[in-house]
Amino acid sequence: MSQHKTHKLNRPGEGKLTKFVLISVALVFLSVFLVLPLITVFYQAFKFGIQPYLGYLSDPMTISAIQITLISATTAVILNTIFGIAAAWLISKFEFPGKKIILTLIDLPLTISPVIIGIIFVFLVGVHGYWGEFFASRGIKIIFAVPGIVLATTFVTFSFVARELIPHMQGQGNEEEEAAILLGASGFKTFFLITLPKIKWSLLYGIILCNARACGEFGAVSVVSGHIRGLTNTLSLHIEILYNEYNIVAAFAVASILTVLALITLIVKKLMEYSESRDLEALEPAIAEVKA
Amino acid sequence: MSILIENLTKKFGTFTAVDQLSLTVNDGELLALLGPSGCGKTTLLRMIAGLENPDQGTIKFHENENQVTENRIGFVFQHYALFRHMTVFENVAFGLKVKPRSIRPSKEAIRSKVFDLLKMVQLDWAVNRLPSELSGGQRQRVALARALAIEPKVLLLDEPFGALDAKVRKELRRWLRHLHDELKITSVFVTHDQEEALEVSDRIVIMNQGKILQQGTPEEVYAHPANPFVFNFLGNVNLFHGRIENGEANQVGFVRPHDISIEVTPNGLDRFEAVVDRVFSIGNLTRVELKLTESGRFVDSEISKETFDKLQIKTGDKVFIKLNKIKVFQADQNQPEYSI
Numbered sequence: 001m002s003q004h005k006t007h008k009l010n011r012p013g014e015g016k017l018t019k020f021v022l023i024s025v026a027l028v029f030l031s032v033f034l035v036l037p038l039i040t041v042f043y044q045a046f047k048f049g050i051q052p053y054l055g056y057l058s059d060p061m062t063i064s065a066i067q068i069t070l071i072s073a074t075t076a077v078i079l080n081t082i083f084g085i086a087a088a089w090l091i092s093k094f095e096f097p098g099k100k101i102i103l104t105l106i107d108l109p110l111t112i113s114p115v116i117i118g119i120i121f122v123f124l125v126g127v128h129g130y131w132g133e134f135f136a137s138r139g140i141k142i143i144f145a146v147p148g149i150v151l152a153t154t155f156v157t158f159s160f161v162a163r164e165l166i167p168h169m170q171g172q173g174n175e176e177e178e179a180a181i182l183l184g185a186s187g188f189k190t191f192f193l194i195t196l197p198k199i200k201w202s203l204l205y206g207i208i209l210c211n212a213r214a215c216g217e218f219g220a221v222s223v224v225s226g227h228i229r230g231l232t233n234t235l236s237l238h239i240e241i242l243y244n245e246y247n248i249v250a251a252f253a254v255a256s257i258l259t260v261l262a263l264i265t266l267i268v269k270k271l272m273e274y275s276e277s278r279d280l281e282a283l284e285p286a287i288a289e290v291k292a
Numbered sequence: 293m294s295i296l297i298e299n300l301t302k303k304f305g306t307f308t309a310v311d312q313l314s315l316t317v318n319d320g321e322l323l324a325l326l327g328p329s330g331c332g333k334t335t336l337l338r339m340i341a342g343l344e345n346p347d348q349g350t351i352k353f354h355e356n357e358n359q360v361t362e363n364r365i366g367f368v369f370q371h372y373a374l375f376r377h378m379t380v381f382e383n384v385a386f387g388l389k390v391k392p393r394s395i396r397p398s399k400e401a402i403r404s405k406v407f408d409l410l411k412m413v414q415l416d417w418a419v420n421r422l423p424s425e426l427s428g429g430q431r432q433r434v435a436l437a438r439a440l441a442i443e444p445k446v447l448l449l450d451e452p453f454g455a456l457d458a459k460v461r462k463e464l465r466r467w468l469r470h471l472h473d474e475l476k477i478t479s480v481f482v483t484h485d486q487e488e489a490l491e492v493s494d495r496i497v498i499m500n501q502g503k504i505l506q507q508g509t510p511e512e513v514y515a516h517p518a519n520p521f522v523f524n525f526l527g528n529v530n531l532f533h534g535r536i537e538n539g540e541a542n543q544v545g546f547v548r549p550h551d552i553s554i555e556v557t558p559n560g561l562d563r564f565e566a567v568v569d570r571v572f573s574i575g576n577l578t579r580v581e582l583k584l585t586e587s588g589r590f591v592d593s594e595i596s597k598e599t600f601d602k603l604q605i606k607t608g609d610k611v612f613i614k615l616n617k618i619k620v621f622q623a624d625q626n627q628p629e630y631s632i
Contacts, residue, residue, distance in 0.1 A: 175369050175371065175373035176373050176374075176375055176376070178343055178367075178369075178373065179367065179369065179373040179374075179375075179438075180375070180386065180390075182341060182342075182343070182365055182366075182367045183386055183387035183390065183438070183439075183441075183442055184364075184387055184390055184391060184442060185386070185387075185390040186390070189390050193375075193386075193390070194375060197377045198376070198377070
């Protein structure tokens with residue numbers, strides 16, 4: 001009986017009222033801040049029906065914005081995947097002076113305001129910047145051109161892949177790679193046959209986050225792009241222009257593309273977490289044994 | 293293949309892991325590197341494998357007196373280091389599959405070789421399993437099969453049985469010995485377990501603080517330890533301090549527990565009076581902990597159950613002990629005092 005009584009003791013958060021209030025607050029918050037805006041995007045986009053919606057999307061300016069966004073996001077993802085793996089490899093497999101500084105530098109793009117990143121690039125490679133002369137004399141245009149957008153996007157999204165990989169690679173150690181090398185595998189084969197399969201989930205996860213951020217980047221790109229329609233406008237910049245021209249429906253129609261992309265990112269991420277947890281489950285007996 | 297190591301030194305920051313070490317591993321022998329953790333034995337093994345670069349010194353491999361540069365090394369890790377995303381078959385086949393196309397065996401040849409190896413380690417039933425589906429002992433056997441697949445000239449094992457439970461360890465130890473007798477590959481294995489080293493190896497190298505303290509066959513090092521450290525490391529030991537026989541000061545006598553016999557009444561002059569403190573039996577062996585009346589120090593004696601029953605002693609009884617064999621070393625100020 002006494003045991004029954006202890007169960008009835010009021011623990012914080014166990015009361016029915018508390019539960020109700022907490023759930024309600026969470027639901028209201030989610031609806032106001034997440035669901036409502038999401039619905040608004042699509043409601044506004046389809047305000048005049050499906051035909052005008054498709055019309056806004058097939059507008060040459062929109063197509064060009066999609067192309068530039070794709071170019072900059074793809075380049076940023078490819079570069080940051082290579083840099084990210086290299087940086088993570090360096091940090092997790094080697095000991096050297098200045099390692100902490102590199103670790104901090106990797107986080108830098110996340111902590112600086114994107115606008116400042118844009119301005120830094122203007123100062124560095126703009127026509128009147130430090131190296132502006134160098135590029136201008138060779139006929140290379142970076143600022144107010146696509147290379148600038150790619151550069152800014154790559155910088156802003158630099159951290160994602162490396163940050164995902166480092167803790168994972170540090171936790172896994174080097175023994176499997178050492179075993180592969182001793183069995184005669186080249187560094188190249190060791191990477192593709194041993195390391196890559198080991199890190200594939202965190203790598204994909206980092207790539208997806210990097211891609212999502214690259215597609216949606218606004219601040220840094222806004223500074224370096226020059227907003228030349230059809231030439232240097234990305235999707236997010238195009239949305240801003242349309243909105244400023246009071247072309248609200250068109251703005252929301254284009255915004256719906258980025259929204260769908262965000263939703264797809266979320267779904268893919270969720271699916272990957274599921275697959276990874278299944279992979280981990282298969283490893284659990286091994287982990288338990290090593291710990292014992 | 294023999295291995296010639298000369299003046300090898302390896303430092304990690306200010307810590308000297310291996311200190312001016314020279315050693316020859318003879319062709320076909322099974323050599324144990326024995327020492328406490330942190331003594332440099334694993335670093336030495338990793339340098340032989342080429343996983344670490346020495347700061348100084350050389351490691352040379354010789355085949356029939358000729359120095360060879362290309363050598364195949366099989367390495368077995370303490371925690372197996374199996375490729376976790378590959379099946380047992382793929383793990384063992386890895387070393388063959390990554391060979392350059394020109395010298396790579398055919399698919400069928402690889403297949404039959406992997407099956408032969410897995411049969412040898414008695415795991416042919418597990419070809420399609422993942423490492424995570426095997427026990428520790430089974431995984432280590434897969435790791436060994438994988439290392440042997442490339443037909444190594446030298447086999448290096450880093451605490452191969454360290455992560456396994458006592459029973460499996462004993463079994464694998466015996467199995468490794470048989471395997472070595474069969475294949476005759478020059479092998480070096482690292483261990484901190486003296487029993488393992490004494491039981492399995494042809495020759496033992498005892499290391500401490502990056503240096504070799506003694507090397508020899510298991511019988512030699514056990515019977516004639518070169519210094520107190522080796523004596524202490526190779527088994528339980530009792531210490532007797534003080535002047536011994538010739539009057540030289542600061543000497544320490546080392547006596548193994550099985551070299552101390554117990555008498556109820558003294559049968560001679562060189563007996564020490566002691567009180568029985570604790571008694572426990574494991575199988576046919578009885579261990580008696582005694583407190584010396586004179587110095588208050590504790591000593592251990594190991595006698596057979598039969599002898600113990602004849603003595604009819606119990607905790608608190610006054611007895612006399614006789615040291616049957618004593619090894620005297622000059623007391624070293626630098627060595628910490630060993631206690632049991």
